[in-house]
Amino acid sequence: MLLYAGQRLAAIVPTLIGVSIVTFGLLHLVPGGPAVAMLGMAASDPKAVAAVTRELGLDRPLPTQYWLWLRRALGGDFGMSTEFHVPVSSLLFPKLEHTLILTAGSLVYAIVIGTILGITTALYHRSLFDRLAMLFTLIGASAPVFWIGLLLSYLFAIKLRLLPALGMTSVLGPPTVLSVLEHLILPAFANAIIALAVIARIVRSAMLEALVQPYVLAARARGLPRWRQVVVHAFRNVLPDAINITGLQVGFLFGGALFVEVVFGWPGLGYLIYSSIQARDYVTMQAAVLIVSGVFVIVNLAADLARLALDPREARR
């Protein structure tokens, strides 16, 4: 297992370099560059565009530009944002923290509600509750996240006035932990709903399979209480599948936070990527995609390692 972990860790570096090269190439394929975005209407003057392009060093060959960027990035310097004229690292890391908070909140929803829903629907298989819960997960997995976000915002923030609709803390009050938690409730749920539905369905399906296995029957024959049959014997065997799918969902929750960040004004990384694409802020975009890719790869690795630790059969293979 250690060897496997070492191999996977070593593979992260070429993966991230590959991602950065693809991102770099794709960015330069899009028409209009930072000079056009910075100049706005003044971009109609080709001399002005040429002067700013030269100033930004974007008139150099692409491999040179990439190499200069990589050399600086390896030293921890991601450069200056062309949109805001501030160091990219000062933009990136606070927003990364915000998106991680949102992802963590979403993950709690997805794991707790998804797992409970998966287990209970398997236990009450084909009941009305099972059918209603599966309908809920079907809608949850199919509906656009931004639409669900707007509905939640309308209902809980505007109509019932129970929860805030905007931002990560109160605009006028102090930024307390309680305030962050209060602001997290709606966006985290909206962000979690697809992952929650997927986890519920996978857990349900795995539980249905586990509940008819001989070891559960044996536990039942030994007179063990129902909760022990379900939790200790059946659910324990469902865990590897649940962790596997949860690991994948973490990546999607992190990468997909953009829609929720826009709807709820959550100042995170997804929204930064979106605005840096619009502003052709290559420098910010490049660093942000690298960070998201890094988190995605590391989370998947952690999920795989956890799966191996929980299922010795996999480790032996």
Added chain:
Amino acid sequence: MAQKVDDALNDFVHGRLSRRDFVTRAAALGLAAPTIAALLQGTAAAAEAGFPITGPMEEGSGGTLVVGQESNWDVLDPCLGTGAVTWRTCLYQIYESLVSRDMDNPAGLVDEIVPRITKSIDRSADGKTYTFHLQPGITFSDGTPFDADAVAWNVQRQWDQSKLGRKNPPQFDTTAAAVRSWFWTPAQLVNLRTPDPETVVFELAAPFAPFVSGMPESGLGTMGMSSPEVWKKAGTPGIAAHPVGTGPFLFESQTPGDQLSIVKNPKYWNPAAAAKADKIIFKALTDPATRVAALRGGDVHVIFAPPAQELASLQRDGFIVTARPNPHLWYLQLNANEPYFKDRRVRQAFFMAINRAGMAKRLLKGTALPAISVNGRTCPSWTDQAGYPAHDPAAAKKLLAEAGFPNGFDTVFQIPTGGSGEIDPVPMAEWIAADAARIGIRVKLRTMEWISYLHAWAAGMPAGIGMNQQSWGMTSIYWPNLPLRTTSVLNVGHQPDKRFDVLLDEANSAIDEKVAIANYRAVDVLNAQELWLLPIVNDLAPVVISPKVRNFVHSSDWWWDFKKVWVKS
């Protein structure tokens, strides 16, 4: 008396006072007939659209105003910040221009240049030398003096002297010069002198009529003064990171792309014009539905660019929708290289096919007015007498047949999917295409994302593209030079008519501003005949405010001045 006039005007724009009663009351307050006429004219266009210019007006001060913006602000540097949102959000509150416009005057005297950090301006008889006398005793908020040297330092950041064979000083910034080249290139500044700390002399190679009126065009303009000391300590990035100006507000903090706070400047040099609110927080809320939800939820007090379809319901719920004519013009340029548009009758037919009033009223829910001039409605050379043909599909079809196109033709319309000041470009282009189809012109839409579009637009229309669209306009009389001069890079439709250049040259070099305005109006009349540029609508830029907001006056320009606004708790 001024307060009573304000009250009367407020009642009039809110519909609580009839036009006749307003005139009677204004006359009783001693206002002269021309003043009353000017007040009525200023409010007429907004009243036509059914929205007031102001929110509740009340003496007072204090509170924190939270403003929901439709996009991010960019660089907090007066030489580099380009977007209207950047200037509205922050720059206009922190930095001051040598001269300004009376943008938040509810009386609508929109084109009046007012002194700000300049006390007075003298112009030489030959129109080539402008002497600015600065207000004495002003300091930047970092305590350093605002004087003639500071003005010269700021101008030299964006004025490229290499074209005159001179070396640029260290603070010269290539990007700033590129952004402001529209002003400094035609102005032909050859010398800048500072004979004493309170005097700055600009010497031009030739008279340039829009020299002063171009200065407050802040988004692409010239004169937001920042403290040279900040640059000396931290260079260009330092200016954006720690904006220091002479304005009524001080920069407090920002999280780029999310939130920006400014606070009242307690040592503002002009106490009579000091900020009323204690603090203003700007939030970037790019999704329109999120802005509306934030307003309804009480998280923000003001939202810009609200969805037109939400306005009626917001009004029913007690929010106030304000709107006002401003320099905005949503226009098309036709490609002179496309064979069908070479014939003037085809251009006229196409224009006459477009129901601009219907678009403004039905599609845009009264948040825009049909455009009837190449100038924005706040520009002194705006006129409703330019003679643009009226909407007349039957006459248009006849003209098209006379021009040899009885069965119409196929053309392509290049448009962005969104962007600065673009309102709702795709449905608007679909409206135009549907109108054109009624006279047989088959318009195919080619949509592009905003920055990609700007890139394509700036390159000029290639063969195969019949027309494209843009939103711009200035209160400065200079504006028609940009899209209509044959040699301008903004003549993206390649219109070839040199008569425009002759009129524009005469306008620019006029020493008497009345002569300049008359020539700019002649440009408008010529365009109404030739129709290379098709004015479609003027946005009234609706804004929705909470009833808690006091003294909110809808700006008559792209930029906003928030110093009079306060929030009642």
